Every structure is written in C-alpha cells, then in structure tokens.
Amino acid sequence: MTLAIYQVDLTLLEHTFFASREVGLLYETEPVIGNYALTYALGWCVSPYNWDGPPRYKQDLLPLNRQGRYVTPATFLPGRLRFAFSQFNAQSDSYYFRFDQNAIALERSRKARAMNFPQAGKIRLLAAESRARFYVLLPGEAAPALPRYIRLGKFNSKARLDWQPLHLLTSEPQEQEQVVDFFLNAADLPDVMLSTLRSFTLYNIPPAPLVRQARLRGLFWTGRLPGGAVVHLPAGMRYGVETLP
Numbered sequence: 001m002t003l004a005i006y007q008v009d010l011t012l013l014e015h016t017f018f019a020s021r022e023v024g025l026l027y028e029t030e031p032v033i034g035n036y037a038l039t040y041a042l043g044w045c046v047s048p049y050n051w052d053g054p055p056r057y058k059q060d061l062l063p064l065n066r067q068g069r070y071v072t073p074a075t076f077l078p079g080r081l082r083f084a085f086s087q088f089n090a091q092s093d094s095y096y097f098r099f100d101q102n103a104i105a106l107e108r109s110r111k112a113r114a115m116n117f118p119q120a121g122k123i124r125l126l127a128a129e130s131r132a133r134f135y136v137l138l139p140g141e142a143a144p145a146l147p148r149y150i151r152l153g154k155f156n157s158k159a160r161l162d163w164q165p166l167h168l169l170t171s172e173p174q175e176q177e178q179v180v181d182f183f184l185n186a187a188d189l190p191d192v193m194l195s196t197l198r199s200f201t202l203y204n205i206p207p208a209p210l211v212r213q214a215r216l217r218g219l220f221w222t223g224r225l226p227g228g229a230v231v232h233l234p235a236g237m238r239y240g241v242e243t244l245p
Contacts, residue, residue, distance in 0.1 A: 166223030
C-alpha cells in the first residue's frame with residue numbers, strides 16, 4: 001500500500017476550549033490539540049449524537065487502523081500561541097436557591113439532583129489566530145477529502161486548514177535516530193520504537209500521554225515539502241486505543 005503524507009497548518013479562527021486540566025476554579029486548555037480530537041474534527045469517524053456513555057475510542061478509531069489513516073497531535077508554532085481567559089457563572093438568579101451536595105436547589109421542599117458540573121469558575125482558552133501544525137498519513141491510492149475548515153473543542157470553534165503534500169524521498173521507511181520536536185502520541189508509537197525512547201518532554205493529558213522533543217531510533221519516513229524543508233516522521237504509527245482503559 002502506497003502512502004501519502006500531508007503537513008497541515010491549523011489556524012484558530014475563534015477562541016477554542018478543551019478541558020485539559022482543572023486547578024481549583026480554573027479550567028485550563030493545554031497548549032496542544034490531541035490527535036483523537038483532530039480525527040473526529042476531520043470527519044473520519046462520527047459518534048452518535050445522543051451518546052451519553054463512556055468514550056468510544058475503540059469503536060471509532062480502530063477501523064481507521066485497517067484503512068491506513070492516521071493523524072498526529074497538533075503542535076503550536078513558536079510565537080504563534082496565545083491564550084484568552086473568560087469567566088462563567090451557571091448559578092441560578094431565581095428568588096430562592098440553596099446549595100445542596102454538588103447541586104443548586106430551586107425549590108424549598110425538593111432536594112436537587114446531584115450533577116457533576118461546575119457552577120462557576122474561569123477558563124483558559126486557546127486564542128483566535130493561534131497557529132499549530134500536524135501531519136496526516138493516508139493511503140496513497142485513495143482520493144482524500146482535504147477539508148478547508150473544521151470545528152474543534154467544547155464550543156465547536158472554527159479553524160482553517162492549509163495542506164501541503166510531502167514528497168517521500170524513499171519508497172520504504174529507513175532506520176534512523178531522530179529527535180522529533182513536535183508532539184507524538186506515546187500510545188500510538190510502535191512498541192519497538194517506544195523501547196528506544198531516550199529523552200522527551202511529557203504532557204500527561206487524558207486519554208493518552210503526549211511526548212515532544214523525543215529522541216527515537218527506528219524506521220522513519222523522510223519527506224520534502226514544496227519549499228524544500230525536510231520532515232522525518234516515525235513509521236508504523238497507529239491508533240493505540242487497545243491499551244486505553
């Protein structure tokens with residue numbers, strides 16, 4: 001099976017929020033966009049609209065491994081990341097209310113049903129005009145649909161995509177040792193390559209840890225962009241959702 005690789009620049013057109021981390025009343029978006037979120041945003045898999053069960057990563061992402069599709073996490077470019085802050089208050093403004101356990105009751109005689117939703121706090125968002133980059137691997141014989149715009153995050157914020165194809169310099173991946181500066185999903189790397197991981201920066205964000213500036217040895221694809229820049233990508237990456245709880 002032949003392979004097509006694209007470098008994709010993502011520009012946020014609206015403030016974008018992911019609940020990556022909670023610190024007291026502050027709900028933070030980490031400076032990265034996970035590859036599972038990008039996979040759904042690209043329309044490669046669609047969960048039921050009214051689904052209220054646990055995450056469907058195994059049901060939704062495993063078929064993409066058989067199709068030979070994969071997308072890396074998005075890494076923000078130097079100098080192109082900004083944050084925005086906002087406050088929210090979901091408390092009632094009715095004449096009467098009281099605080100019950102994990103809930104706000106609006107009636108004197110009835111206890112409110114406990115719900116695990118924050119009532120008030122602050123959120124840190126990825127600001128509009130921030131720019132990130134990721135890579136898409138597709139079967140070469142397929143005519144890919146390359147969307148120009150996608151929506152991301154809790155608020156379905158709009159983002160623009162600019163695609164550039166990589167010209168592969170070899171027909172097969174080659175054994176190399178590389179320091180990969182952009183984010184990779186540790187759960188998606190081949191076991192043989194993961195065992196060679198020597199140094200890295202770890203972002204422990206659910207559902208799977210992300211690594212950056214990772215020194216790896218193994219099989220790499222090498223491609224050249226139209227502008228002449230050379231990119232090295234680990235070969236054999238796939239959605240490693242089998243290891244998730």
